[in-house]
Amino acid sequence: MPFEKFNDTAVPLMASNIDTDQIIPARFLKATTRDGFGKNLFRDWRYDNQGNPKEDFVLNQNNYRGTILVVGENFGCGSSREHAAWALVDYGFKVVISTFFADIFKNNALNNGLLPIVTSKSNIEELVSEMDVDKDTSIEINLEEQTWSFVDRTIEFEINEFKKMCLLKGYSNMDYLASKNEAINNFENEHIYA
Amino acid sequence: MNNKGKTLFEKIWDEHVVENRAGFPDVFYIDRHFIHEVTSPQAFEGLRKAGKPVARPKQTIATADHNVPTLNQHLPIKEMLSKIQVETLTQNCKEFGIELFGLGHQHQGIVHVIGPELGITQPGMTIVCGDSHTSTHGAFGSIAFGIGTSEVEQVLATQCLLQNRPKTMKIEINGELGKGVLSKDIILYIISKISTAGATGYFVEYTGSAIRALSMEARMTICNMSIEMGARGGMIAPDEVTFSYLKGKVHAPKGEEWNSKMEYWKTLYSDEDAQFDVEISYRAEDIQPMITYGTNPGMGIGISDVIPQDNGNGDISSAMNYMNLNAGQELLGQKIDYVFIGSCTNSRIEDLRLVADFVKGKRKAEGVNVWIVPGSKLVEKQAIEEGLDKIFIEAGFELRQPGCSACLAMNEDKVPAGKYCVSTSNRNFEGRQGPGSRTFLASPLTAAAAAVTGVISDVRTLIKDESYAI
Structure with a gap:
C-alpha cells in the first residue's frame, strides 16, 4: 500500500532503549500468521499480571491518541523478531519517531510500511513539550519531501532512496529480488559456496 | 589512486x-x-x-x-x-x-x-x-x-x-586474561564500554592477542553478543x-x-593497510569477571565494582526500580534464586566442562534452583559420555534437554516475578526470563560460583590456580 502524506496526532512514550522484548514479549510469538499482535503490543507495560490495564501507561489513557508513536532514544534494540513491527502496525501505528533505531528493527519496520523517522533529541523534546500544552498537536508526515512538521516547525529526515521509493510506490524487496533471477543464476556459476 | x-x-x-x-x-x-x-x-x-x-x-x-x-x-x-x-x-x-x-x-x-x-x-x-x-x-x-x-x-x-554495506569497526584486545576471566567477560566488558547502541550500523572485527588465544567456542561467545551493542554482526579472522x-x-x-577450501580460507584476514571506519582497543588485563546490574546488556560492571549513578537520563534509575537495587551498592553478596547455564551464548561443551570442573565435590546453595541446558543433542551426549551429568546431579543441579529455554522463556522455563537469576545468556531486558524476572548476566564460572554460594560471588576467590582461564 503506497505511503501517502498525512496529518495526525501522536502518542508519547518517553523511555530510552525500548527493546523488542518490551514491544512484544517472547511468549506472544507463538502464532503462525502475521495477524493480531497489536493486542499484545507493550504487553507487560500495558497490563498487570492479571491482565488488567495499567492506568499510568500511555496507551491506556484517553488523552493521547494517533498513528504516530514518539519515543526516547534508541528504539527497537534486541531480538530480530519482525513481530515487533507487526504489533506496532496491527495496533495502528504508521510512524515511529526516535533519535535512533536498531538496524534489524528498522529493516523490519520498512518492510511493513512502518516509517521510522530519526531526529535529534531536542526536536523530540520540543514536540513533546508542545504536546504537553496541546495533546492534539497535529503532525504532518511528508515522505515525498522527507519532512515532518508541527506548529510552525518543519524538520527534514533522512531515508534510504530505495526504501523511500518502495514505500511511496508500495513495492517490496521481494519484487525487486525476483527480477534478478538471471543475475543470481550467473553469479552461482562462479561462486565457491553455491 | x-x-x-x-x-x-x-x-x-x-x-x-x-x-x-x-x-x-x-x-x-x-x-x-x-x-x-x-x-x-x-x-x-x-x-x-x-x-x-x-x-x-x-x-x-x-x-x-x-x-x-x-x-x-x-x-x-x-x-x-x-x-x-x-x-x-x-x-x-x-x-x-x-x-x-x-x-x-x-x-x-x-x-x-x-x-x-x-x-x-x-x-x-x-x-x-x-x-x-x-x-x-x-x-x-x-x-x-x-x-x-x-x-x-x-x-x-x-x-x-x-x-x-555497513561501516566497519575494529575492536582489538591485547594481553592476557586473568584467572577466572572468560570470553563472556570480554564481551560484557566491551558492551559496558560501547553501550547497547554504540556499534549500530557497524560490522565488527575482533582482533588482538587475547582474541587469538581463545578457543573456537570462546570466540563464538564473543561474536554472539555483538548484536547487544547494536552491531550488525561480529567476526574473527579464521586461523x-x-x-x-x-x-x-x-x-x-x-x-x-x-x-x-583451505586455500581460500587462508586469504581471509584484514590486510595490514586496510582501513576501518572506527578502531578501538582494550587491555585484557583490565577485564575482571563481569556482571550486569540493569535491564540492558550495556549495564555491566566488574564483579567487585559498585552500581554507577544515573547519568541524568533516568535509564539507571528506572532499571534500579525494576531490579530492586540501588545505585552505589555493590553486587557481591547479593542473594540470588536461580542460576541458568545455557543459551546460544554459553551452552557448549567447554562451558559445561568448566562448570563441572568448578562444582565437582561442591553442592548448590540451599534454596537456589540451577538449570543446565545444553545447546544441542551432541553437547548433551558428550556431557553424559564425559560423566559431567553425574557431577551436576551430585551438586544438585538439573541437567535438562537442549533448547533456548530460560534465555527468552518462550517455553515453560521461566524465572518467577521478582526472583533473581544469574544467567549465562545474552539479554537482561525486563521480563526476558519471564514476566517480572530479574536477570544478572555473567560467565558460566561466575554463574557456577553463585550457584554454590547462593549469592553473587567473585569466582577468583573460589578457585586455586590458573586453570580456569580460557
Whole structure:
C-alpha cells in the first residue's frame, strides 16, 4: 500500500532503549500468521499480571491518541523478531519517531510500511513539550519531501532512496529480488559456496 | 589512486555481491540460511500464497529450538501453541524440501550451536537466520547476521537479500586474561564500554592477542553478543584454531575439497593497510569477571565494582526500580534464586566442562534452583559420555534437554516475578526470563560460583590456580 502524506496526532512514550522484548514479549510469538499482535503490543507495560490495564501507561489513557508513536532514544534494540513491527502496525501505528533505531528493527519496520523517522533529541523534546500544552498537536508526515512538521516547525529526515521509493510506490524487496533471477543464476556459476 | 588493502569484512562482502547498482542496495548472495519454528512460519505462508518454491532448499537448514520443552522431549509438547508452531515447521520443511533437525533428531539443538558443531558454518560464508544472535557464526570468519521474517521469505525465494554495506569497526584486545576471566567477560566488558547502541550500523572485527588465544567456542561467545551493542554482526579472522575445529566435522569439506577450501580460507584476514571506519582497543588485563546490574546488556560492571549513578537520563534509575537495587551498592553478596547455564551464548561443551570442573565435590546453595541446558543433542551426549551429568546431579543441579529455554522463556522455563537469576545468556531486558524476572548476566564460572554460594560471588576467590582461564 503506497505511503501517502498525512496529518495526525501522536502518542508519547518517553523511555530510552525500548527493546523488542518490551514491544512484544517472547511468549506472544507463538502464532503462525502475521495477524493480531497489536493486542499484545507493550504487553507487560500495558497490563498487570492479571491482565488488567495499567492506568499510568500511555496507551491506556484517553488523552493521547494517533498513528504516530514518539519515543526516547534508541528504539527497537534486541531480538530480530519482525513481530515487533507487526504489533506496532496491527495496533495502528504508521510512524515511529526516535533519535535512533536498531538496524534489524528498522529493516523490519520498512518492510511493513512502518516509517521510522530519526531526529535529534531536542526536536523530540520540543514536540513533546508542545504536546504537553496541546495533546492534539497535529503532525504532518511528508515522505515525498522527507519532512515532518508541527506548529510552525518543519524538520527534514533522512531515508534510504530505495526504501523511500518502495514505500511511496508500495513495492517490496521481494519484487525487486525476483527480477534478478538471471543475475543470481550467473553469479552461482562462479561462486565457491553455491 | 591508492590500491588500499581490504578488511576481512570487505573481502567476504565483495565476493557475495550479485549486483551493485548506484542508488540501490546490493543484491547480496546468502550461502547458508538457518531457520527455526518462531520466525519462519509466516515466511513459508508468504511463499505458499505467491505459489513460489524455495529456490535453493539445500542451502537452508532447520531446527526446533526456541519453543521446545527441556524436559521429556520424547513426549508430545503440552503447550498447544508451541506444539502447533513446532509441527508447522515440520510440515513446511517436508513440503518445501528442507533438511530439519527437529525434536528427537540426534543433531537437534540451538540453531547457533548446531551450525558450527556440524561444520555447516565455514569461513568466508554469508550466513543469515531469523534470529539476532546469528552473529555467533562470525567467529569462523563469516559474515553472519540476523534478519526479520520478510527477509527470511526473500532468502527462501531468491537466496539473496537487498543490503546496504555497513561501516566497519575494529575492536582489538591485547594481553592476557586473568584467572577466572572468560570470553563472556570480554564481551560484557566491551558492551559496558560501547553501550547497547554504540556499534549500530557497524560490522565488527575482533582482533588482538587475547582474541587469538581463545578457543573456537570462546570466540563464538564473543561474536554472539555483538548484536547487544547494536552491531550488525561480529567476526574473527579464521586461523589454525578455526581449521582444526572444523576438520572432521560432519558437514566440513573432505579430501580435495578441504584443500581447495583451505586455500581460500587462508586469504581471509584484514590486510595490514586496510582501513576501518572506527578502531578501538582494550587491555585484557583490565577485564575482571563481569556482571550486569540493569535491564540492558550495556549495564555491566566488574564483579567487585559498585552500581554507577544515573547519568541524568533516568535509564539507571528506572532499571534500579525494576531490579530492586540501588545505585552505589555493590553486587557481591547479593542473594540470588536461580542460576541458568545455557543459551546460544554459553551452552557448549567447554562451558559445561568448566562448570563441572568448578562444582565437582561442591553442592548448590540451599534454596537456589540451577538449570543446565545444553545447546544441542551432541553437547548433551558428550556431557553424559564425559560423566559431567553425574557431577551436576551430585551438586544438585538439573541437567535438562537442549533448547533456548530460560534465555527468552518462550517455553515453560521461566524465572518467577521478582526472583533473581544469574544467567549465562545474552539479554537482561525486563521480563526476558519471564514476566517480572530479574536477570544478572555473567560467565558460566561466575554463574557456577553463585550457584554454590547462593549469592553473587567473585569466582577468583573460589578457585586455586590458573586453570580456569580460557
